[in-house]
Amino acid sequence: MEHLIHSRVKDIEISGIRKFFNMVSHHPNLISLTIGQPDFPTPEHVKEAGIEAISNNFTTYTHNAGFLELRQAACDFVREKYSLDYSEEEVIVTVGASQALDIAFRTILEEGVEVILPGPVYPGYEPLIRMCGAKPVYVDTRGNGFRLSADLVAPYINERTRCIVLPYPSNPTGATLSEQELLEFAHLLKDRPIWILSDEIYSELVYSGRHYSIAKWLRNQTIVINGLSKSHSMTGWRIGFVFAPSFLMKHMLKVHQYSVSCTSSISQKAAFTALTAGKDDAEEMRKQYKERMEYTYDRLVNMGLHVEKPTGAFYLFPSIASFGQPSFDFALDLVNQAGVAVVPGSAFSQYGEGYVRLSYAYSFETLKEGLDRLERYIYEKQKQA
Ligand SMILES: Cc1ncc(COP(=O)(O)O)c(C=O)c1O
Structure with missing residues (x-):
């Protein structure tokens, strides 16, 4: 029966992050710096709101797009924080940012069109793009601090270009785009028949300046993805x-409806509290991430590794090119020799080869132990070279 499975689905591989983690997670006494989720618990008042939703029998289907007050709260949140102007008809509450990506791509992509992405990049986009029959086109950002720019993108635009993905703050690099860089994109793309998919899931975790969304300038062409997984430690x-603008939303809502009907009513109630009473909950976590980032960055620099200083998210992406080993082999050897797990850069497209991703969403104690082990490993490696 296997030949009756869709070839595009068969061609997709499980993510390199998951693959690597499955391989090494049984290693005894392993310090893992691989995980892309906050180590803080969900804020107490948000948890209470979920419990109350169950007690009060708020356990039925809601409006497909999410209950009205939640959609209004989401609009208020992005208006206040990022100066975005959306009405409650222009937002859908989804099953994580992941499902938002899925319904967005399925609404705008078709066979043969192209989607431009920065490389290295989060591995969640390519499979969704391919399942739509579209083609991912990567633009090498390594020479530009991992930041996609209007100048880098321009040569790749042609009549097949349907969408450009702007995933900033970036997983895996921690790069962000400035207001000026976004304005240059706006200038390049204005009135062209191209969508911009702006994945802003790390928008509350910015360490220098503030977060800007391209939707401020190109509202009619932009699809903004966001969520509470990272900002409010609500991954589960x-x-x-x-x-997105209403003329697109009415179509996206059909895809969403036939996909999931609606997001969990209980989680929606918790989300309402997160976006209202808890709208600044991320601030305390952001401060702590920043301290951890400074510490981890300094340690990596002192080890002699070349690394861009992140301005957002909770990852660092040091180069390991000087060791002359594929990133997968380097990461596997690091687990076996030193008991530290990092994600091989090759999980983030071919442009991630020669790098590894470290997450600093861990306690100082874990970070210190992991970095001590990494330092000893690198010292030994350099001695042997
Ligand atoms: C850039 C990016 N987009 C989307 C997601 C998916 O987020 P969620 O857990 O809300 O589905 C992640 C998760 O790591 C991510 O890093």
């Missing part, structure tokens, strides 16, 4: 948001 609640 599965709450995401997609914002």
Whole structure:
């Protein structure tokens, strides 16, 4: 029967992050710096709101797009924080940012069109793009601090280009785009028949300046993806948001409806508290991430590794090219020799080869132990070279 499975689905591989983690997670006494989720618990008042939702029997289907007050709260949140202007008809509450990406791509992509992405990049986009029959086109950002720019993108635009993905702050590199860089994109793309998919899931975790969204300038062409997984440490609640102009939203809502009907009513209630009473909950976590980032960055630099200083998210992406080993082999050897797990850069497209991703969403104690082990490993490696 296997020949009756869709070839595009058969061609997709499980993500390199998951693959690597499955391989090494049984290693005894392993310090893992691989995980892309906050190590803080969900804020107490948000958890209470979920419990109350169950007690009060808020356990039925909601409006397909999410209950009205939640959608209004989501609009208020992005208006206040990022100066975005959306109405409650222009937002859908999704099952994490992941489902928002899925319904967005399925609404705008078709056979043969192209999607431009920065490389290295989060591995969640390519499979969704391919399942739509579209083609991912990677633009090498390594020479530009991992930041996609209007100048880098321009030569790749042609009549097949349907969408450009702007995933900033970036997983895996921690790069962000400035207001000026976004304005240059706006200038390049204005009135062209191209969508911009702006994945802003790390928008509350910015360490220098503030977060800007391209939707401020190109509202009619932009699909904004966001959610509470990272900002409110709610990865398991599965709450995401997609914002888009109403003429697109009415179609995206059909895909969403036939996909999941609606997001969990209980999680939606918790999300309402997160976006209202808890709208600044991320601030304390952001401060702590920043301290951890400074510490981890300094340690890596002192080890002699070349690394860009992140301005957002909770990852560092040092180069390991000087060791002359594929990133997968380097990461596997690091686990076996030193008991530290990092993600091979090759999980983030071919442009991630020669790098590894470290997450600093860990306690100082874990970070210190992991970095001590990494330092000893690198010292030994350099001695042997
Ligand atoms: C850039 C990026 N987009 C989307 C997601 C998916 O987020 P969620 O857990 O809300 O589905 C992640 C998760 O790591 C991510 O890093």
